[in-house]
Amino acid sequence: MEAYVDGELPAGHRAAVAAHLRVCPGCRTHAEMVRAIKAVLARCGWQPTVSGVSSRGGPRRSGR
Numbered sequence: 001m002e003a004y005v006d007g008e009l010p011a012g013h014r015a016a017v018a019a020h021l022r023v024c025p026g027c028r029t030h031a032e033m034v035r036a037i038k039a040v041l042a043r044c045g046w047q048p049t050v051s052g053v054s055s056r057g058g059p060r061r062s063g064r
């Protein structure tokens with residue numbers, strides 16, 4: 001969904017998502033929320049650097 005907000009989806013997929021947003025208020029709200037958050041973060045000078053975020057592999061399972 002964030003890929004759609006970022007405009008990274010192919011034209012065909014993007015159209016499909018747009019059509020879905022038209023009939024799904026939940027996803028539409030989520031999309032607008034992500035868009036708003038990105039706008040605020042951009043205003044603060046924050047840059048979406050993904051490097052190093054998932055280097056740990058998510059939830060820790062090495063406990064036992």
Ligand SMILES: [Zn+2]
Pocket residue numbers: 020024026027028
């Ligand atoms: Zn939906």
